[in-house]
Amino acid sequence: METEEVQNNYFNSYEDLEVHTLMLEDEPRNLAYKKAILGNKCYFKDKIVMDVGCGTGILSVFCAQADAKKVYAVEASNLANLAREIVKENGFENVIEIIHSKVEDVILPNNIKVDVIVSEWMGFYLLHEGMLDSVLIARDKFLKEGGEMFPETAVIYVAPCSIPSLYSKWNNVHGVSMSAFAKHLRKNKSTKPEILNIEQKDLLGDEVALCWINLREDNASDLNEFSIQHVVGAKKSGSYEGLCLWFECNFPSMSETKDENRIILDTSPNSLATHWKQTAIVLPHEVEVEEGEPIAFQLSMKRDTEHNRRYNLQMTLLDPEAVDHPQPCSCHMTKCILIKAFMESH
Template identity: 35%
Template sequence: MRISFSFSTIKLVKMAGQFKPKRPKLAPNAEKSYFESYADITVHEEMLGDDIRTNIYKKALLNSKNAIKDKVVLDVGAGTGILSCFCVQAGAKKVYAVEASSIAEQAKKVIMANGLQDQIDVIQGVMEDITLPEKVDVIVSEWMGYCLLYESMLTSVISARDKWLKEGGLLFPDSAMLYIAPICDDEIMVDKVNFWNDMEEVYGVDMSCLLPFARRSLSKEVMVKCISCENVLSHPQLLAHFDLNKVSHHDIQAVHHKFQFSSFGIADFQGFAVWFDVAFSASNSAKMNPIRPGILNGMSQQINDQPPTPQGTVCKHDVSDASKLTNEEPKDLTMEKVRSEAYTEDISSQALILSTSPYKPETHWKQSLLYLDSEIEVAQDSTIAGTITLKPCLNNYRFLSISLKCEVDKKKEIAKTYLMGYELPNKNKEE
């Protein structure tokens, strides 16, 4: 389906970087480059400028004063130190702010400027390599990357938990959910593909022959971009559920899910969106009433109306239970009530949620989009089935490899591999 647009020079200039991730891409085979990327102040400007992200962390910590007061806290990947400062505001006796990049020097300045140098110790070093003076009562970390697992910082949180967290200690956040849904994204077709159809009108040169190449180029790697809920073609499904109190390094080496979607109506199916939610349920009485994955996604009513999700092999210790909980959501949870619960400051009965869903306000994570080489027309109740696997790349575990297989109405199977981290993905290197 071709959609025309009115061409302008301003739009042409803006288009070049419009859909690129803001965080620096990592250089191949260079662990050092990962930490160096976080020495760039613009990365921290982006994260702190995400007021949804930062305010939810602040609310989660300040609402947990009873759990944090007079406790020892470890901040994994402290950055400029703002989460460490929140922990002191919540009553922490001592905070160890561990940061591997040179931005740690700037964090020390922030802590000095706020008069918190007696309560917060900044330790510059890799979490897996440093030694703390004592074990801790609480671990706080903003470890989530695109597609949740890109950059693989969760491995550092797991290592810190296993080595330094006291028995019965708390984690902020303490669970994470990954979701997937099929999408139609006509906007990207206008801006990045059908652009070539308009060259004859603009410059008098027919370049429409480049359309298939442009479409394939779009689907070489994961695109980080916001979509709206109108782009979603079916009920989202829970791809993975991680309980951070239990998840192991082995659990995140290969996250696999088998899916089957039923299309809402006639549309051009162009790929899939992946997003995540994390929950802060490890404080107050919320720990006695853990978050249910259906509420996290803001889609409980819709999920409740669909047949049970086919089960994959993700996190065997908890994913099947999570899916059952999703399908048992109460019928009277409207979208408005779900949103108010997910963002309320009172978490006495429900965990506080940080969501990157297209049904929620935009965050700097946006959504991660997996485009197909060409669109497929679907109709009401068309079946979109297949599998998806996320795993670290073999030659750089910070990078993410995503293998996707899908088919529509049991017709020709499509198989694609997406790499997150390379400017020019090389499939042969990964395999």
């Protein structure tokens, strides 16, 4: 259980306008929500909506533009006062009601239920900041049976990668080798997740899902710990220098062929950069790998017992000979080649 001081520091951090500048300038983020909301007006027209952690209120305005009957925009920080100004500026003060409160303390008039809950709760590597807990509390407390969650699912992906900005970049600094500096830098960086942009070309293997979160059904206790043990064959020769994590969020769709027009907020290296960037777990020493060579690792993500809005990430390098491989496996070990050939022939 976090202390009142920790809670206050968390909410106060959202009063920094620079934080909201980053989010408002994040076009993939904003456009994903706008397309998901305005492209699915049937979910919003004449409906009651709750925006959990509304911030500046931009998502609430999208909902009003989609003809929502009423939007309860909940914001615990003092940014609620700015959100009121923005709502008035856009002429929606009769639709959007700003509630300056933690969602856990909110009581709606006549204990009414809402048709839709909208929230941008994602942090670095999806779960940093732990705001999803509050969204799930709002779901259980306020959402009608059969109501919609925007987004409705989320996935964390992980893949082995190179990290040139922490390794090869330092081989030559204006004609001076800085490998000793780089060695100490990587040692420091390997103690906590690093937030940076990683290019698609620097991924050494195919991604695997660390976890899949269903916002309709999962509870806060389901988010306490995730773990995966995996083996993947290197797609190319290169320097294995860490693991790259990113996430995607999926929104509901009114389309009969659900996947055809589904809006996905994708933070992968293959997509337009977002303010979340990617998260790297840095190895203190690079490992040279050849194409097809098995890369084996275990990754765990566990909620911190003292600060439940944070997670501890732990990576362990494994011996590919000593662990089970997925079937089929993309590595060049003989047993995996034979199993893959057998499966393809049948």
